[in-house]
Amino acid sequence: MTALELLSWINRILFVVLFIAVGWRAIRQPTRSNVNTAILFGGIGLAVLGALISDVAAFDPPWLPGVLIALLNACPWAMLRLVDDFRGSPRWVQLGGTVTFVAIAALSLLLFERFPQLVELVTIAWFLVVGGYAAVAFARASGRSRGLTRWRMAAVAVGAYLFIATIVVVFAAEFLPAIVAIVGPLAQVLALAAVVAFFIGFAPPAWLRRAWREPNLRSFLEHSVHLSGVVDDRELVLELQRAAADTLGATGASLGLADAEGVTMRYIGVDGTFGSYPAYAFIGGRAFSTQKRLIVTDAAASDPENAAAYISWNARAVIAVPVTAEDRRLGVLIAYGDRAPIFVEDDLWLVQLLADQTAVILEARRMAREASELRAREETTLLKEEFLSAAAHDLRTPLTVLLGQAELLERRLQRDPSSAIDPAGIVRIAREARRLRDLVSDLLEAQRLEDVGPSVDREPADIRELVRASMDRYGYDGAQFKPALPDEPILVRMDPVRLEQILDNLLENAIKYASSAAPTEVRAWEENGEARIAVIDHGMGIPSTERALVFERFVRASNAQARSDTGLGLGLYICRRIIEGHGGRIWADETPGGGSTFNVSLPTEVLPQPVDDSPAGDIPLSPAAGASPDG
Amino acid sequence: MVEIRVLVVDDEPDIRATVAEMLEIEGYSVDEAANGADALRAIERHAPDVILLDMRMPVLDGWGFAAELNARHLEIPIVVMTAARDAARWAAEIAASASLSKPFGLDDLIRTVGEVRGAA
Numbered sequence: 001m002t003a004l005e006l007l008s009w010i011n012r013i014l015f016v017v018l019f020i021a022v023g024w025r026a027i028r029q030p031t032r033s034n035v036n037t038a039i040l041f042g043g044i045g046l047a048v049l050g051a052l053i054s055d056v057a058a059f060d061p062p063w064l065p066g067v068l069i070a071l072l073n074a075c076p077w078a079m080l081r082l083v084d085d086f087r088g089s090p091r092w093v094q095l096g097g098t099v100t101f102v103a104i105a106a107l108s109l110l111l112f113e114r115f116p117q118l119v120e121l122v123t124i125a126w127f128l129v130v131g132g133y134a135a136v137a138f139a140r141a142s143g144r145s146r147g148l149t150r151w152r153m154a155a156v157a158v159g160a161y162l163f164i165a166t167i168v169v170v171f172a173a174e175f176l177p178a179i180v181a182i183v184g185p186l187a188q189v190l191a192l193a194a195v196v197a198f199f200i201g202f203a204p205p206a207w208l209r210r211a212w213r214e215p216n217l218r219s220f221l222e223h224s225v226h227l228s229g230v231v232d233d234r235e236l237v238l239e240l241q242r243a244a245a246d247t248l249g250a251t252g253a254s255l256g257l258a259d260a261e262g263v264t265m266r267y268i269g270v271d272g273t274f275g276s277y278p279a280y281a282f283i284g285g286r287a288f289s290t291q292k293r294l295i296v297t298d299a300a301a302s303d304p305e306n307a308a309a310y311i312s313w314n315a316r317a318v319i320a321v322p323v324t325a326e327d328r329r330l331g332v333l334i335a336y337g338d339r340a341p342i343f344v345e346d347d348l349w350l351v352q353l354l355a356d357q358t359a360v361i362l363e364a365r366r367m368a369r370e371a372s373e374l375r376a377r378e379e380t381t382l383l384k385e386e387f388l389s390a391a392a393h394d395l396r397t398p399l400t401v402l403l404g405q406a407e408l409l410e411r412r413l414q415r416d417p418s419s420a421i422d423p424a425g426i427v428r429i430a431r432e433a434r435r436l437r438d439l440v441s442d443l444l445e446a447q448r449l450e451d452v453g454p455s456v457d458r459e460p461a462d463i464r465e466l467v468r469a470s471m472d473r474y475g476y477d478g479a480q481f482k483p484a485l486p487d488e489p490i491l492v493r494m495d496p497v498r499l500e501q502i503l504d505n506l507l508e509n510a511i512k513y514a515s516s517a518a519p520t521e522v523r524a525w526e527e528n529g530e531a532r533i534a535v536i537d538h539g540m541g542i543p544s545t546e547r548a549l550v551f552e553r554f555v556r557a558s559n560a561q562a563r564s565d566t567g568l569g570l571g572l573y574i575c576r577r578i579i580e581g582h583g584g585r586i587w588a589d590e591t592p593g594g595g596s597t598f599n600v601s602l603p604t605e606v607l608p609q610p611v612d613d614s615p616a617g618d619i620p621l622s623p624a625a626g627a628s629p630d631g
Numbered sequence: 632m633v634e635i636r637v638l639v640v641d642d643e644p645d646i647r648a649t650v651a652e653m654l655e656i657e658g659y660s661v662d663e664a665a666n667g668a669d670a671l672r673a674i675e676r677h678a679p680d681v682i683l684l685d686m687r688m689p690v691l692d693g694w695g696f697a698a699e700l701n702a703r704h705l706e707i708p709i710v711v712m713t714a715a716r717d718a719a720r721w722a723a724e725i726a727a728s729a730s731l732s733k734p735f736g737l738d739d740l741i742r743t744v745g746e747v748r749g750a751a
Contacts, residue, residue, distance in 0.1 A: 389716065396714035397643060400734035404649035407737040411656060425652070428645045 019045025033341035043074035066112030076130035077101035135160035149249030159197030287320035398432035461496040470503035514539030538595040638679035667691025697725035
């Protein structure tokens with residue numbers, strides 16, 4: 001046996017084996033595309049089988065070649081039908097294809113014996129036209145598809161080009177007898193390659209589908225680990241939909257998120273925003289309500305009520321799988337394709353895998369969210385505890401004096417009812433009682449600011465007058481403060497009681513923490529439409545890392561804490577809240593040469609403060625999503 | 632009768648004065664200091680029998696003062712008095728004889744000082 005003969009035998013056997021494989025598949029799953037694939041391979045397979053029998057059995061009646069050519073003519077016809085299955089084609093193309101097939105088959109059966117060359121020419125032209133049409137159609141389909149489907153369409157396109165090449169080689173041999181010697185093997189190799197490519201594209205074996213999907217599936221799984229950290233629902237859903245569609249090679253995928261009660265389902269519509277629908281609506285809703293996986297090959301026919309929506313989504317074939325964690329119904333994952341054959345049987349399994357993975361991501365996210373809510377609650381509790389403990393601590397100092405002085409008075413009166421009252425003791429009682437009152441109102445003020453924010457009650461006030469009044473209250477002697485105030489009044493729209501509270505706080509701090517060696521400078525001026533106040537001390541200063549923190553609740557600079565037992569860490573917090581409530585700012589700097597500078601800026605003009613947070617005139621657009629075909 | 636001297640160390644003048652008066656009415660002799668450094672100077676002048684010590688003070692705090700006392704091998708019983716929750720723990724840290732949580736009354740003060748004085 002020559003090498004050429006061996007090749008020829010291998011070729012024939014392969015044709016027959018592939019025909020049997022494809023035929024068996026069409027019998028098991030008689031879908032239109034499976035049947036058409038079987039016809040494509042059957043045309044070739046039967047022709048090869050016929051020629052084989054005639055060779056071996058020396059059975060060579062004159063009508064046999066005509067029958068074999070008629071059988072081969074079924075191949076282009078089946079290919080046209082497959083283009084329609086996978087990509088869609090105009091009706092006249094299908095009709096024309098069928099008419100041409102019948103005509104050429106009749107021609108070869110009736111006229112081959114008399115006009116063999118005419119029949120051969122017509123057949124070759126028919127093969128070339130259909131082969132070219134299919135090659136271009138499948139190449140374009142490949143460009144438009146994703147994942148697995150992209151590879152399948154590419155394989156078919158390659159098969160169609162090889163098919164054309166085979167025909168061209170055979171055709172050339174008719175007119176160039178010089179190349180006949182090499183035509184046989186070349187044509188056989190080309191034909192075999194074409195058939196293998198068709199097989200891979202139209203009926204890929206499971207292992208090949210898995211191999212093609214592997215990169216997308218791997219990227220989905222790797223990516224999904226990070227998806228639970230995506231905070232935005234919309235972003236998460238879009239990511240999952242994209243990943244699922246890529247992995248499946250589907251036209252698109254849609255993830256519906258059910259509410260906690262399972263009454264409504266949210267989908268992202270064509271406008272990119274969430275729309276709410278009844279949980280049972282659409283094919284996805286059907287899968288969700290029944291908790292069953294669904295494959296639908298003609299969505300519009302299966303759910304006529306929403307036919308327009310499916311058409312607008314380009315969704316003909318739909319796979320819907322419920323997304324469920326344990327007994328929690330989270331939603332539904334839907335993959336759709338413009339053509340039914342892009343899905344194969346084990347896609348259902350794959351969508352299930354993706355749905356399970358999606359459930360894991362959603363659950364991880366829910367748990368992370370719950371954990372952070374719990375943490376926030378714990379922090380609030382801790383803050384309240386700290387508040388109580390700090391409050392209790394600071395109330396104890398004046399209470400010690402009050403209790404001690406009161407018991408002293410009591411003891412003295414017990415011993416001698418006519419004893420004179422100790423004036424120094426009374427002064428202390430009064431002073432510490434006032435201090436207690438201030439502490440209590442600070443605490444209540446801080447709590448109120450936390451609960452409702454500062455009250456904004458504005459009257460015009462001259463900052464200079466308020467600074468002078470505050471200095472009078474805290475400056476026990478003239479040397480303690482050094483004011484620098486302009487001649488012109490600085491008017492701000494602000495409750496003077498509030499502004500006084502701020503100035504008192506700042507000056508009190510300066511006395512508490514500043515050195516007595518250099519007086520604290522108090523400046524006020526106007527700059528760029530802002531009233532500015534600066535309290536510049538030359539004391540111990542605030543460590544640079546803590547400068548922004550001292551305006552927080554219960555925070556005291558570490559060096560202040562070491563220096564004095566008393567102080568709630570509320571004064572600067574109250575200042576900041578009030579100032580910010582009036583559209584201003586407060587911040588601390590280092591005084592050159594050491595010490596702290598507290599800066600305040602307040603708007604001098606009346607600012608339209610947003611009291612009402614609801615956006616005026618911002619009417620939300622109608623939530624109508626992709627339910628209308630004109631969208 | 633031997634006069635018992637108590638040194639009251641606290642940065643709050645009103646507390647200092649009140650505690651001093653409470654002790655004096657019961658017959659103690661009292662010195663005052665506004666912080667740890669002040670207290671060390673007071674001890675140099677006149678060694679007390681008991682020290683009432685606030686912990687958080689400027690210049691030299693209660694811990695620093697106790698360490699100084701130790702370094703000078705002066706074994707004077709200390710009563711920690713603080714408004715913080717950790718009175719007992721702080722007392723243990725500096726090996727004080729007792730602790731008083733602010734606010735405390737006249738009876739608590741006299742009893743504690745008496746006990747510490749009696750044990751010494």
